[in-house]
Amino acid sequence: MVKPIQPTLDPEKELLFYRRLLQHLPNGITYRDPELGLELHKREGGSSVSLQELPAHSADKPFLSLGQEYQFPVPFSQVERWLTPLFDAISHHITFIDKNGLVTLCNHRAADDFGFHREDVIGKPIERLLNLPPHKIKALETLRTGREMYDEEVLDQNYGICNNRIIRDANGDIFRVMSVFHYLNTERESEKLALAGRIAAGIAHEIRNPLTTVRGYLQFLQDDVSSSIRELFEQLLIPELDRANGIITKFLSITKEHDVKTEFFPINVFLREYIQQLLVSEAFLHSITMEYTLSPDLDGCFVQMDRNELVQVFLNLFQNAVDAKGDRPLHIVISSRLVDNQVRITFEDNGAGIPQAIIDYVFDPFFSTKDAGTGLGLSVTKKIIQNHSGSMKVRSSDAGTIFSIYLPLHRRMPE
Structure with missing residues (x-):
């Protein structure tokens, strides 16, 4: 029967015991402890163990990978092909990038919202898809720092909420970065149009009333002015007032729903x-x-x-x-x-x-x-x-x- 470790055990001896245990384990190991701010790595088949400090603001949950979790019976590229039709049914952007920052999976919503065919971005740098410099791309930041992201707000031209997760290989190295992005540009545009609609509705009445009054008096005065002034009324002033009224009408048409005969x-x-x-x-x-x-x-x-x-x-x-x-x-x-x-x-x-x-x-x-x-x-x-x-x-x-x-x-x- 194995005796429990006594509280009086020499701390250095205990630490040496754990290090030797890790060196003899056959699998690769990654263990992250945000509370202590440390991360441990051991490659599969190797004996060396590395310990390093975590970047600031790392995920607040401990993480353990024993390597064999990612020993797929088929190439991971095949797994991504299986996942793609499932991810196409999701309204958020879903992308995978490899350790070189190349896109290995892109669902239909992400490709569509950025105006690409999916086959045009697979195998290409993610900068091509997002049209952003590398330092502004959150997936590349996760790849570079090893920090996963949880509901992080993105305030660049692609506004939304970003979640990044890391997939590691058997050696604990980053194999893929999976990004799920809640794209909110459409909602922001809707809010902008709704605001424009409220502004338009508020000023349209106030502008149209004086336009109608001025146009009416111009028509009334046409018969009492000289021919040159009458020509000015007919060819410039009245058409310009009609054009201004047409702009208001067209603006109102884009700020509110209306019935269409289909x-x-x-x-x-x-x-x-x-x-x-x-x-x-x-x-x-x-x-x-x-x-x-x-x-x-x-x-x-x-x-x-x-x-x-x-x-x-x-x-x-x-x-x-x-x-x-x-x-x-x-x-x-x-x-x-x-x-x-x-x-x-x-x-x-x-x-x-x-x-x-x-x-x-x-x-x-x-x-x-x-x-x-x-x-x-x-x-x-x-x-x-x-x-x-x-x-x-x-x-x-x-x-x-x-x-x-x-x-x-x-x-x-x-x-």
């Missing part, structure tokens, strides 16, 4: 036989070449929308491309594709592109880089898509700009 129609037929015919004359006038790439997977598939409002979306995007024309002859590609039971329509041009410094603001009301622009075209466009339960994203570079529209898919006409 119908079901096949999306590929709409793009091929309606939008293509509608834009052909405008493209000819502006010397623009147009290309349509429509997926056969969507033949016979329907969307439910207000057809006239969807037409307005394409007219707005077309005009935006014309205004952003660069030195190259303008080429526009409209394509459709089936993506996760959604219709994705992309409108791509080879124009001058949108500077990265302002791309986050292009959908904001009244934001415009054009001298004569109101800054409402893209805001209205995105609001139309959102009113039909869809979403809209943009990415841009020196090679041009791509607007992506996602709409709910219906595989048959409802009876």
Whole structure:
């Protein structure tokens, strides 16, 4: 029978006993004790034991890994392939990076919100996905420091709540960093539009009343003034008042929900036989070449929308491309594709592109880089898509700009 250790045992002898025990264990070991601020490592098959201090603000829970927990019967890359369809059903961003900071897993929500196809980011540095410098990326911070994160608020351009966990190999080394990110930019944008709506509702009445009064008196005085003054009224003053009233009306339309009259129609037929015919004359006038790439997977598939409002979306995007024309002859590609039971329509041009410094603001009301622009075209466009339960994203570079529209898919006409 083994006798219990006596309280009077020599502390140095006891410490030597534990060190020798660890050296003879066959498995790799990692033990982290945040209360003492220490972390112990032993590689599998090795005999050396290292003890180091933990970084400040480490996780407050002890952690123990005996190595064999991560002895998978198949390569871990296969495990990630199994996990991907499960993670695609989760509305948060989920990514795995390896010890070199390369993305090994990316769920659909993360790729979609950042405007990428998943296959374009797997095996690439995570900086490509997040469009941030390395020192601002929390997953790389965890990889660098070994500190896991619990519900940490991120206040950069990708606003949200971050949770990072470490997966270690049999030797206790960091093998993967798993990041779960609650992306809150959409909620922040909704709050911004709600605030704009309250402001608009408060001032619209006060502005429209004097506009209506001034316009009425101008019309009343037209018959009592000279022909030159009458021409000034008709060609400048009254149209400008009408334009101001139109801006208020358009602004109100993007700050509140409104009823839409929807119908079901096949999306590929709409793009091929309606939008293509509608834009052909405008493209000819502006010397623009147009290309349509429509997926056969969507033949016979329907969307439910207000057809006239969807037409307005394409007219707005077309005009935006014309205004952003660069030195190259303008080429526009409209394509459709089936993506996760959604219709994705992309409108791509080879124009001058949108500077990265302002791309986050292009959908904001009244934001415009054009001298004569109101800054409402893209805001209205995105609001139309959102009113039909869809979403809209943009990415841009020196090679041009791509607007992506996602709409709910219906595989048959409802009876």
